[in-house]
Amino acid sequence: MNLGLFALRNLGRSRLRTVLQVGGVGLITAIMLVWGCLNTGLGDLLTRSATDLDVGELQLHAAGYVNSPDLYTTMPYTEAWQQKLKSIGLAAAPRLYGFGLAAIGNQSTGVQIRAVDLDAEPKVTEIDRHLSKGKWLEQSSPKDVVIGRVLARRLHVKIGQELVLLTQAADGAAANALFRVRGILLPASSDIDERGVFMSLAAFQQYYHMEHGVHEVALKRLNIGEPLEKVRQRLSRIAPALGPSVEVLSWRQVKPILAKMLDILAISSKFIFCFVYLSLGGLIINIGFMSIYNRLTEFGTMTALGMTPGQILTLILAESSWLGLFNSIAAWALGIPIALLLSRNGLDLRWFFDHWAMAGITMQPILYARLGWGEILTPIVVMFISLNLFSLYPGLDAARMQPSQALAPR
């Protein structure tokens, strides 16, 4: 006797119940598949926002700079560095940072001045393409700056207007100069949005009276397929040759709060999966019991004809497995096209808010789903396991039933 075919025939005999069960569990599985894709997309968006707009994938610093940023904690940076970093598969962008006061009219606020190498920065981040208004910096206009969007709003500054930057130069003298606002950035991170003033490295060096050294070198893999950890280890091996106090940090070390947040996001999604399918368990048990008690005479007859309790249990689990397969087909048929649509066009949340922020990263409110094998298979596997697990209880109940008891007149 083929129990698999027998189980399939049983499901066919109760078509309405089967369709209802596949509709319910399949729909929930499809929703979980789409939710998983959006969740992965959110993680990607957060990571990309941090790496592609701000920190890069890896960073080099003078030792201690990250914990205690100081104008004077610099490291030398030469053309030879760039060549050496390129030889181990990394694009490099040197940077300098300073703090000061930005003012226009009667408005003033504290700012973080970020100097970037205009040729190297686009090879590491996309900040030069992340503008809401105006244009990115050019070598030919050293007195131009690009500023964060919240800062622009706070100072009521528009493209083309002049901004006074006031700070203390490296030699202790007061440094103040006029800079023209050339561009305003799209949401990037709370630091950039609220305080970021970008200028060229050359302009910064002139403004701060600093001739040598950089505070940070942001790095990105030339071959994006290569594992980041492998590249980091390679970089750590050559770092001592770059300078005695050069430290290597991954973006997770530079942005520990974001890294923690992503870890929590990954764990919480697993918990939510379990929670949803545990909730479904009650429904599955209920359906299982109903289907068994509706077929009490049938089970009694089969047992009287010589079917063992093990075969009864296997039959019920086979029915669950068939249901699982149908659920999977329904979930994929419904979930994958929706996920593909969301991965292409994104989930537009602009009706609710114009931007959103998590762990200091500001994002545009369009969430793109990511569809991978993990997102396709995880909800199916969890659904399959829970379906069979929760069918065990009614299955064991049916298997233990005596023929005299099952066939007794009611």
Add this chain to the structure above:
Amino acid sequence: MTIKRKITWFGPVRSVVFLRLTQAWCALVFVFTTSMGMAADGGKPTKADNEELGKVLSGVDKLWFSAKSSADMSMSVKTSHYERTLKLTYWTSGSDKAMIKINYPPSEKGTVTLRLASDMYNYLPNVDRTVKVSAALRSASWMGSHFSNDDLVRSAYFERDYDGKIIEVKKKGSATIWTIDLVPKRNSAVVWSKVRMIVEKERKIPQSQVYYDDRGAKVRTLTFTDLKKLGGRMVPSRIMVTPTDLPGEHTELVYESIRHGVKFDGNFFSLEQLKSL
């Protein structure tokens, strides 16, 4: 070697007696000289001391400046990265108007900081702009020194903004030296959680002020030295600020001249005046 030989000469017992006698004599001399020539502990403050505290704090507040006054001073800054000297002129009218102009070095000449009540402005001659300094940056360094914007334009006053408590009274010669703990009054806008001041009561001359942050950590020490008669008053002409977390660094402010009873035009302390100063 010499000591060893002497002990041997006295013998073990005699050497112990000799040492005990020497120790006792030294202790006697120390106590005598301390009580006579140095300072005597005057104990706890009396009721009269507490009543007089407000006057002393007010005196410290007004020591260098009167209702309308001006001063010329130089400021030397020493950090681990640079050393620089600025020459400044300072004007003040009451407790709500103050102005400070840089005369040297030439690169910063003409830079003016103005405080009008709670607003603060910087005029920057090289870009011909006046910048309003946001309240959040009041505690930031002024011109690369260890003084803050607030310090230089004196927006906080001990008598007005702090509650004082005399915690120690000492006598030093004929002078009474108070150690006072000052904590900000409930609604006063000051950045320090506590200031400990050592002040000479009679002449209302501070000797030192130690500033503590909101976590109770010591942040900086101001010492007042070199008493001189300036503007008809005896004042410490040198004020040195030493940051606790930056050993070896300091800023020294030296008063060169002080003038009291200066007459100002009606719009002297105004934004319009900044450019023409």
